[in-house]
Amino acid sequence: MKSKLIVNVSPHLHKDESVSKIMWMVVISLIPAGVAGVLIFGLDALWVILLGIVSALITEWIIQLLTKRRVTILDGSAFLTGLLLAYNLPAKVPFWLPVVGSFFAIAIGKQVFGGLGQNIFNPALVGRVFLVASWPKYMTTFTPPQNFDAITSATPLAIIKEGRILEKISYLNLFFGNRGGCIGEVCIFALVLGALFLFIRGYISWHIPITYTVVVGLFTYIFGQKGLFTPPLRAGAGFGGDWLLHILSGGLILGAFFMATDYVTSPLTRCGQIIFGIGCGLITAIIRLWGGYPEGVSYAILMMNAATPIIDRYTKNRIYGTKI
Amino acid sequence: MVRLEEHKTEAENKAIEKMPQPSRVYIPLSQHLGKICSPEVKIGDSVFVGQRIGSVQAHVYAPVHASVSGKVTFVQDWPHPALGRCKAIVIESDGKDNNSRTYEPTNLRTEIGEFTPEKIKKIVLEAGIVGMGGASFPTHIKLNPPKPVDTLIINGAECEPYLTGDYRLMVEKTKEILQGIELVARCLGVKQIYIAIEDNKPEAIKQFGVRSSQFLVKVLKSQYPQGGEKQLIKNILGKEVPSGKLPFDIGIVVHNVATVFAVYEAVYLNKPLYERVVTVTGSCISNPKNLLVRIGTPIKDLIDFCGPLKEEPAKIIIGGPMMGIAQFSDKVPVIKSTTGVLLFNEKEASFNEELPCIRCGACVRECPIFLMPTLISLASQKELWSQAKIYGASDCIECGLCNYVCPANIRLVQNIKRAKLEVIR
Known part of the structure; x- marks a missing residue:
């Protein structure tokens, strides 16, 4: 008999699951959207993605070395942050932009709070919002899709925001990504593929992303131009009540399925997650319809991230044998 | 609740096998929840099988009995599977298996029909019967609830992976279990x-199913922790035991099949609880078995009997893999609540490094009591006991499911157990 037996507290069985496996699964689910982005915008997109990832990994590595903590750059979480940040950038940006963005995302968005699991805000979105605030010109200059019958380089949402008339854009074009936009957000088809993979494997549930999407759709349908409350005189100037366009444009699908669902920064219970999804949907729709920006996904998710602790507090599960 | 890998095929078709008497037994004076017994024999005394050797003046207790005939050689501290160490009576067997039974079991049949609940309870107390599913709460107290009860649930779920002892009893001793149920039901008036x-x-x-008439066989989905008292009550009756209360508060009593079988043996055979069925299995065991073992037999004897070992075990667990206790020694004896002995190899015994919580919510979704384990664990690590209390730490049943599903390998049960102790204090 062994002289030393292992003694620890039960349980003695563990599910075959790990944090890094989850992270890499999300990375895999994002591959189709990346491939689509490169096909649509060309090799520039690939460089932005690679720079974003490498810079995120190096930042994490250096900070962990400096703070004398264990280096965990292979756990997939920094990789995922870099990837998501790059997906939120236009394809033609100066090479230093993804580098600075990833640095900010990892250093300020994640490590300042204490690293994995400790951050309040989604790190990739912190990075993106920092870039939008600092270099708005680069962040809103979109390249036209190269291999498709190019329509326009501005995003559909930006065109609407400026009050111009959106021409020649079909839902099918939007669905397959034939439009201007950020690298990872344009091809809805690829994003839906990835999201389905995560659903089937049980890594995400419908509670946040579907609620989020449905609320944006409903809200823009009711309050959008040509919607219920729009005076008829402005009809024709926009796309009133066009909920499908709102769902298919901008970063809604990328945000709802891959960023709002971030475990660390979203509520723990199903009930909390539905509230979170509704909140994201409302804020996104309000910004898009009446705010200063054409797009509201990043801010909506970040604001709801901030609300997560309080949502958690008020959506505790009913414990067995107690009344609510 | 979660469907676990069952690992039951290894032993489920092995009929219960009577293990030869050990040469020496170590009988701990505490094999139950409640007050520890005092020895009633001294070194050098001769004892016979079934002789009471430890008892105490208390309400919550169960006496202990000699499981072999022979001589008392020591009364000393000895490794104990649940308590770490405990005073135990060591008996050197004379191999004769001398018995103390005063009357023939065959003559009892008509007499039992006239047994009053009081008489049955007395026999159960004297036989030292405790809950044999693992909790080891003295059975005579559960036969004597302070409030009237109307429902009896016999727990044959055996939801822990690997364990098959209850299953074998149900298959091989159906008639006896039914007679035991009748006795228990008579006591409770359900x-x-x-x-x-x-x-x-x-x-x-x-x-x-073939034999039933006065009772209902409830077929439950095999998922963990289906056999937990609170889960059984909810899934069978759709009721919940109020937080901080016991099942009898809502008119329900739950007994394990092995306990009911022990009640049968005590009443019909006049036999105290000195042996029980133990499943010996795990990847290191070449011949997994369900053994009828004398209480006090060192688990090393059981392992040798099922040997030779396929490989050196890195972990020995008494009980099931989800709630069982890892042992520091193979000297620990089988006690009344020992359901199984599992031997895990190096790979199965290894556990991964603990990582920070990523709030994936798996523990929250799977908790059968609907707690938020990660938040209790966090409060416990920060020693915020009032916080842990608000989150319901004391309602935790320690089933281990949160820990099982955690991708960050956080020792949730360990942290929550600590919080529970502090909250109760």
Whole structure:
């Protein structure tokens, strides 16, 4: 008999699951959207993605070395942050932009709070919002899709925001990504593929992303131009009540399925997650319809991230044998 | 609740095998929840099988009995599977198996029909019967609830992976268990009787299904922790035991099949609880078995009997893999609540490094009590006991499911157990 037996507290069985496996699964689910982005915008997109990832990994590595903590750059979480940040950038940006963005995302968005699991805000979105605030010109200059019958380089949402008339854009074009936009957000088809993979494997549930999407759709349908409350005189100037366009444009699908669902920064219970999804949907729709920006996904998710602790507090599960 | 890998095929078709008497038994004076017994024999005394050797003046206790005949050689501290160490009476067997039974079991049949609940309770107390599913709460107290109860649930779920002892009892001793149920029901005066069996035990369901008339066999989905008292009550009756209360508060009593079988043996055979069925299995065991073992037999004897070992075990668990206790020595004896002995190899015993919580919510979704384990664990690590209390730490049943599903390998049960102790204090 062994002289030393292992003694620890039960349980003695563990599910075959790990944090890094989850992270890499999300990375895999994002591959189709990346491939689509490169096909649509060309090799520039690939460089932005690679720079974003490498810079995120190096930042994490250096900070962990400096703070004398264990280096965990292979756990997939920094990789995922870099990837998501790059997906939120236009394809033609100066090479230093993804580098600075990833640095900010990892250093300020994640490590300042204490690293994995400790951050309040989604790190990739912190990075993106920092870039939008600092270099708005680069962040809103979109390249036209190269291999498709190019329509326009501005995003559909930006065109609407400026009050111009959106021409020649079909839902099918939007669905397959034939439009201007950020690298990872344009091809809805690829994003839906990835999201389905995560659903089937049980890594995400419908509670946040579907609620989020449905609320944006409903809200823009009711309050959008040509919607219920729009005076008829402005009809024709926009796309009133066009909920499908709102769902298919901008970063809604990328945000709802891959960023709002971030475990660390979203509520723990199903009930909390539905509230979170509704909140994201409302804020996104309000910004898009009446705010200063054409797009509201990043801010909506970040604001709801901030609300997560309080949502958690008020959506505790009913414990067995107690009344609510 | 979660469907776990069952690992039951290894032993489920092995009929209960009587293990030869050990040469020496170590009988701990505490094998139950409640007050520890005082020895009633001294070194050098001769004892016979079934002789009471430890008892105490208390309400919550169960006496202990000699499981072999022979001489008392020591009364000393000895490794104990649940308590770490405990005073134990060591008996050197003379191999004769001398018995103390005063009357022939065959003559009892008519007499038992006249046994009053009081008489049955007295026999159960004197036989030292405790809950044999693992909790080891003295059975005579559960036969004597302070409030009237109307429902009896017989727990044959055996939801822990690897364990098959209850299953074998249900298949091989169906008639005896039913007679035991009748006795328990007579004590409690219940109106409804349910026998709960998981659907991975079709043979047992068939056995009871054929003979049933006054009771209902409830087939439950095999998922963990289906056999937990609170889960059984919810899944069978759709009721919840109020937080901080016991099942009898809502008119329900739950007894394990092995306990009911022990009640049968005590009443019909005049036999105290000095042996029980133990499943010996795990990847290191070459011949997994369900053994009828004398209480006090060192687990090393059981392991040798099922040997030779396929490989050196890195972990020895008494009980099931989800709630069982890892042992520091193979000297620990089988006690009344020992359901199984599992030997895990290096790979199965290894556990991964603990990482920060990523708030994936798996523990929150799977908790059968609907707690938020990660938040209790966090409060416990920060020693915020009032916080842990608000989150319901004391309602935790320690089933281990949160820890099982955690991708960050956080020792949730360990942290929550600590919080529970502090909250109760």
